[in-house]
Amino acid sequence: MSVSVTTMYRLLRSVLVLAASAAALRLPSHAQTRHNPNTCELLNTNMPGRVIFPTDPAYSAAQSSYYAGQARNMHPGCIFMPRNTEDVSQFIKTVRVRTGWDAKFAVRGGGHTLWRGAANIDDGITVDMRLINGTTLNADKSIASLGAGGRFGAVYHALKPHNLTVLGGRVPSIGVGGFLTSGGMTFLSRKEGFACDHVISYEIVLASGDVVNVTKTSHPDLWLALKGGIGNYGIVTRFDVATHPDPGMWYDLVQYNHTDAVLEAQARAFSSFMTPGNNFDPDAMMGIFYDYAGGQFFVRDALWHTGAVANPPVYNNFTSIPNMGSNGQVLPVADVVDQFGANIPPSTPRAFQLDWSFINPPAEIYMEIFQLFKNGVPALADVPGFFVEFLTQPQSVIQPGTESLFGLENNRTDYAMMLMTAAYANPADDQRVRDGITEIVRSMRGLLRRNRYLIDFVYANYADQTQGVYQSWGADNRAKLQAASIKYDPDRIFQTRASGGLKVF
Incomplete structure (x- = not known):
């Protein structure tokens, strides 16, 4: 079949028009080859050596170092490891002007918080603070400056040659930053209150990228908010904390057979120990560990006395139990932490925990609570790798004149706390374990509430994200936390971009 010259001309013209139109729609040649870097790549260009990508061997090592599987199983787009405060400032200045998934971030210190997203993130950037980890003393050794990425095992050993200590975690792997910004229960809690009450100043990078030294006089609202405000206001890079003499600590871990008689004796001993006026000893801190694993129950008492007294008589009601x-x-405190920490596994496949506080009740109430645990936990016994630790311990005694947003009365010695932590093997059991433990705790809290011993306060260091921590501190205190957030982070960077921590809004 033949084609006329006119027809061929029309076809050729159509092709040329289409080609010209396509060329007009294409970007210039230099734009076709230019790559728009994501935030991880931009950070790597501006601060080389600080960014770890998923293809780097160090990425897997960093991910595997989290305590709980919920955090280990997240996958950030990159890990940013600042070496100093200036690096953190540059990080904030970079991400605050970016948008999209790659400008979201989480802040990781010790990596000990259990719930997903507390200190790690999917797709965004994890700021791993562990290289900012120094411990230094001022001239008269009254103040220790602690890098926010340090861990308390290293802090205690740095202070040991000086016969000094600080209020910190009771396990070596507990991170400085998360512990001190969440409150902090310590060996000295009955004598000195919460660890955050002994922070003299904070070096913090605000949402603007500005570096600020926060003291009670320079920024009283922010200083108060940081005593429990975790990551709502910026990234703390240094804590200046008061030191305390370390004359040595009595530490004993007493094990018992699991019988109703032992539980009843523990209930009587603890209720008496916590009763105001019963020879209160501010150096005495302890905990009853009622555990379940492999189909068996275990009872242990951890006894700590910071007065360097061997066999302190304040514990006689416990040690006299067969x-x-x-x-x-x-x-020394450093050695106690090492010994006690040896009883804590370095990591767990999966975990879930809840805590609650209350006014010391009679022994009969403690015994009812122990029975609720004993009767409720076996329903989860067939969960692979199932283990539960049920801890009963005194609450911190906030010293007279101390400013706090926790909603607790100062100088009360009869506040107690319970914590239930479940560990297990598989993500498939997440909901079952969560539901089972929540139901047991609900029954315990209900018993305390009905008898008017339960209080609202939820301790942030041990809490799950579902527990409404800041709501539990009272509306007025929560409003102060929120006001500080609005003032120091008006663009809500740490409310909307930072995934981790508990939020004041």
Whole structure:
């Protein structure tokens, strides 16, 4: 079949028009080859050596170092590891003007918080603070400056040659930053209150990228808000904390057979220990560990006394209960933490925990609570790898004149706290374990509430994200936390961009 010249001309013209139109729609040649870097790549260009990408061997090492599987199983687009405060400032200045998934971030210190997203993130950037970890003393050794990425095991050992200590975590792997911005229960809690009450100043990078030194006089509202405000106001890079003498601490871990008689004796001993006027000893801190694993129950008492007293009589009601023996001794705080920490697994596949506080009740109430645990936990026994630790301990005694947003009365010695932590093997059991533990705790809290012993306060360091921590501190205190957030982070960077921590809004 033949085609006329006119027809061929029309076809050729159509092709040329289409080609010209396509060329007009295409970007210039230099734009076709230019790559628009994401935030991770931009950080790597501006601060080389600070960014770890998923293809780097260090990425897997960093991810595997989290305590709980919920955090280990997240996948940030990159990990940013600042070496100093200026690096953190440059990070904030970079991400605050970016938008999209790649400008979201989480801040990681010790990486010990259990719930997903507390200190890690999917797709965004995890700011791993662990290289900012120094411990230094001022001239008269009254103040220790702690890098926010440090861990308390290292802090205690740095202070040990000076016969000094600070109020910190009771396990070596507990991170400085998360612990001190969440409150902090310590060996000295009955004598000195919460660890955050002994922070003299904070070095913090605000949402603007500005570096500010926060003290009670320079920024009183922010200083108060940081005593429990976690990551709502910026990234703290240094804590200046008061030091305390370390004459040695009595530490004993006493083990008992699991019987109703032992539980009843523990209930009587703890209720008496917590009763105001019963020879209160501010150096005495302890905890009853009622655990379940492998189909069996275990009962242990951890006894700490910061007065360097061997076999302190304040614990006689506990040590006189028939037991399986102990090996108490007076040691420096650093060595006590090492020994006690050896009883804590370095990591867990999955975990879930809840805490609650209350006014010390009679022994009968404690025994009812122990029975609720004993009767409720076996329903989860067939969950692979299932283990539960149920801890009963005194609450911190906030010292007279101390400013706090926790909603607790100062100088009360009869506040107690319970914590239930479940560990297990598989993500498939997340909801079942959460529901089972929540139901047991609900029954315990209900018992305390009906008898008017339960209080609202939820301790942030141990809390799950569902527990309404800031609501539990009272409306007025929450309003102060929110006002500080509006003032120091008006663009809500740490409310909307930072995934981790508990939010004041």
